[in-house]
Amino acid sequence: MTHALDPAALRGLRLFAGLDEPALADVAAGAQTRRVARGSRVFAQGDPADACHALIDGRIKIVQTGPDGQQIVVRFIGPGEMFGTVPMFTGGGYPGDAVAMADCVALLWPAPAMTALMLRHPRIGLNALGIVGGRLQEIQNRLREVSTERVERRIAHALLRLVRQAGRRIEGGVEIAFPLSRQDVAEMTGTTLHTVSRILSGWEGQGIIESGRLQVTIRKPSALLAIAEDLPQAEEDGGS
Template sequence: MAGPRAPDPAVLHGMRLFAGLEAADLAEVIRFAQTRRVAKGATAFKQGDPADTCHALIDGRIKMVQTGADGQQVVVRFIGPGETFGTVATFSGVSFPVDAVAMADCVEVTWTNAAMTDLMQRHPRIALNALGIVGARLQEVQNRLREVSTERVERRVAHALLRLVRQAGRRVEGGVEISFPLTRQDVAEMTGTTLHTVSRILSAWEAQGLVESSRQQVMIRQPHRLVAIAEDMPAPDDESA
């Protein structure tokens, strides 16, 4: 049975997994793909599902959430347009370790494991790029584990917000806004702490003029001061603060 029509190869431009491929190669890659829409609140895949597909996000935002045996949830990562996800589990031959939850209406492209393996054999550059992605994700996990193990919670929250600024920061009047809905519960689940603790920290930072947060939006008003907290440095002088 034929799947949905494949998208234009241009959607793959800028994706790290396909960096270095020529236009003809990208056209071949996209012929093996299928397009799928994922409605807000639905999942692209669920924790425990067989990891039999590779995914790339074209539009929207995906939240990767892992649930422990005790029901405790951890936000592992946010995925934005142009990023691949689910690839580590796919290449490892295990089940998906997280739920991939759509935070908005999303469009993704997917490849079966067999199709991606075939493409890697014909285009070794894809396999090399995949190794780079896996290495970067592993480094990110190691950094977060170190933060949870050794840093006080204020530093962990600062690091988490700065990571999101690098990933999805948008300059606006008065600061840098994280350009997708972000709740205090999300921040708590990213940093291994409680909603109460995150609310206390963000409220204190708001009073100091460092951040501004609403129900689902966070803006960093003084990024340099947030960096100082993350790196455990003395607060910089800022006459404009």
């Protein structure tokens, strides 16, 4: 069902950056709103990629399952981000499950509607290329990390990416504003839950991070960056 959407809701979406008010109204007119309960899937791995999605509220993770049943977390999606867009243009299926980590509000545009919007507003296509390029660079960086870096550096890089994506400054550090389990971190970095637990517990003992149930706070960002970049660690005040 198509719902009336305020075009202002689209202003934070990179795919529609630079569009004027009439163009945003045109985009909003073709959007469908969907509410997704925590733990439910927006789409499943292998489903036909027949729509472009955007997250307005909530948190989503993209999880890919291999033939052996092993899972990896491909990406976390926060409010204002597009997802499931690239497969729509390749003619294949979705490469992973999009799982709601909290109650979510998402938008979607069926493939024919998005194609028509791109023809009417070429800026959308240019923005899409920028998004795809950024995602490709991130994937290349993660592949290099898995292939060449020791596990401590991979985990540090993963946490720093999440800080850049969803970091929230709080007293005494930076909180990652995602429900994040140690299993999620293991799946992001190509290692085991045991290894992640050992490393994160060690960092907690050093005061670099603080973790609770599905929550991670970086107490010493410079120390974490030093681990990620293999630099000597300097003394750091926890609030810096």
